[in-house]
Amino acid sequence: MTQELSYIKIKTANEARLADEARTETLKRNIIVLVLHHLQDNGYVQAAHQLELEAGIAATKYDVCDNIDLLSIVQEFEAYYKIKFGKAPKLIKKAVGPELRTGRLRGTHRIPGSGSTGGRSSPSKGPSSLSRTSTGSGSDRRAGTALPRVESPPNKKASNTSLHPLHDRSSSAPLGKKKERSTAAPSSGRVVGGQRIVDMGSELKNAIQAATHEALDNYSHHDDKLLKPVSNLGYTGQMQELSQVISREIYLNNPDVRWSDIIGLDKACKLVKEAVVYPIRYPQLFRGILSPWKGLLLYGPPGTGKTMLAKAIATECHTTFFNISASSIVSKWRGDSEKLVRVLFELARFHAPSTIFLDELDAIMTTRSSGGTGDHEGSRRMKTELLMQMDGLNKSDDLVFVLGASNLPWELDPAMLRRLEKRILVDLPTQEARRAMFQHHLPPTVQSEDDGGVIDLTANIDYDAVASNTDGYSGSDIRLVCKEAAMKPVRQIFDVLENLEDSDAAHHNITVRAITTEDVMDAIATTKPSAAGLRDRYTQWQKEFGSV
Known part of the structure; x- marks a missing residue:
């Protein structure tokens, strides 16, 4: 039982870490998109173009949601801060000298979780780190790490309010929804003396897992991953x-x-x-x-x-x-x-x-x-x-x-x-692998009109027979054989189409026979393997230098 709990602990901890990194990457992407559209809306075209190049995000790929813009977010934050603390927040201050500006350009002030050590980042330090760059006094920094969520004004949508730069709506809303579903479930507790006792540890675990899975499901590495600006390396010339x-x-x-x-x-x-x-x-x-x-x-x-x-x-x-x-x-x-x-x-x-x-x-x-x-x-x-x-x-x-x-x-x-x-050694495929390749490239239904194809193309093939006759063929060779076999029934259409009169076009329907085993065998006879003669040399080199 201890070993099983250790496995669960390791997997849960790492899933939570990956989800936190995914939320951080999504947050950084959202900030970049907001800044990008803010620059374009205010006429800073060259600055926006340079931001697109450095961040690897095109302005046409993402659009800002309705009633969301950088100016309104800052205004709502200032209004909340003034109500909460009785004074307006101090967002910027005068730079002491050029050294500070140079330090910022080299990446001394970065969003937490964007370090270059992969799993060694510390997202938990995010609120305090970011509040140091956005507030002036020490009391403001201490308050910035514990700002609660509040409801939006009645005349604005609730999804438009973000009270702290690191408060991600996607990370907090699912927690509440999951808790409501888990609390209503009768299996979440046990009945003692007519009253239900809720296991808060289990409830918290379910809520964390739900938030983790949702963050990972909504995160796409290729869409949400941002490239760090190369200027942080200090390259010149x-x-x-x-x-x-x-x-x-x-x-x-x-x-x-x-x-x-x-x-x-x-x-x-x-x-x-x-x-x-x-x-x-x-x-x-x-x-x-x-x-x-x-x-x-x-x-x-x-x-x-x-x-x-x-x-x-x-x-x-x-x-x-x-x-x-x-x-x-x-x-x-x-x-x-x-x-x-x-x-x-x-x-x-x-x-x-x-x-x-x-x-x-x-x-x-x-x-x-x-x-x-x-x-x-x-x-x-x-x-x-x-x-x-x-x-x-x-x-x-x-x-x-x-x-x-x-x-x-x-x-x-x-x-x-x-x-x-x-x-x-990435060797030539075995007979079992070749059979799977033929099944993948030439399934019983190769293409149909329902899937967007122009014609219905089917296959009736003895996969074991064609796999046994392709010893020495590589994966690309087998794909070429399948392509040649699929072209054989299609070639019969070309003669009909070339000799077809315009007046007779409406009276002919395109019919294509199924791909047969004979078609594949003919394709094998005319398509020779590209590297079958080198197998022994690769095997000998593996015996001398291989390390698996």
Whole structure:
């Protein structure tokens, strides 16, 4: 029972922490949107455009709700404060000197919970921290941390009132609703002497869980996550330009690839979760010798799902995702490649928790020849800087994870292999995985008019037979086979459409026969596997250098 309670305690504590971080991110996004629309409404077009660039939020993506604007929020806060304390609040004060303004620009005054250490933030310090930047006297600061919620005036909507900058309506309203439902439930207490005794501990637990789940359900990492302004790093001149180059490689869109969409890569998915997901969810379990993995290499034949796994990380893991290729960090200008690598890892630490995905790693980190006669001087310096930065990650507690993908692992530098602690072979799919892929791409109903398709396309396939005849095919090869098989019945329509007279168009209905096993077999005969001959070489390299 003690062990079970410990599991519940750890999971509940971390869910509450994630929900609190989600509320903080949502609050920061709401503040940015309010400021953005306030600038646009008052004619500060250039300032609004610069804010869009730094925050990564487009003004067309979000709109302010009715009867909500920054001016009315400040006015209502001032009115409440004057009624409560008998004096108007002091929102700003004169700066002592340029040093204070410089400190603010470098991020000394930030919204709590936006630290770069992922799960190490302290959202509980938020009210006192923010009140120091918005009030003048010490009594105001003490009062600012305990401002209660009050009802709006009768002529205004209740949802328009926010009495403290860190009071989130979404975090308080569900608590009340959940308590009302839980109190009314007969299972929430026991009857003693004709009276019901309510278990307040259970009620509080249910309320916290309800608020936690609602905060997590309403939070979207790709929509609500804000990029911290790079100006906080203090870059100037050329370094600032290079940081803008790397910042463009931050993947902000949602690839919409889930763990469940990946077939046959269970081992790789498990290790990625151990390295990226679990250290953020359960940081108390990853200490000392159990510190999370810092690097992972995915190698194998082309088309087996290495890049798709990276897309799943960008979708499922709430980290800042850097999609890096050779063109991102290789420059023709002397010394810029090393600086780009340095800026990349500094930005990754700044935006931590973050993931650096190095696609086609063999194009960047080939083996350095002895004597320095093979590589160009600039290439050697860039490789050395990359190795030094990765070695620094292994000696730090920053939640920065490096994910590499390569089709030619035997060409990688041994020093890079040492820094990539886990090296996983993403092999060709097994027969069971191939069968699941055929079922996914060619289900009994491929498409229908009800789903928005132009034609009804069905399939009648022996999945076991086609799976057994595709040994050596990769996932992309199987998708190509399915596409070719689906085109066979559709090609019969083209001849009819090309020879159809306009007068006869109304008398013909488009009918398409079902995709059969013979169609798939014909597609297999004309579509050869792309990398079946390299299987033995990958297996041999795994025996010598693999680390799973």
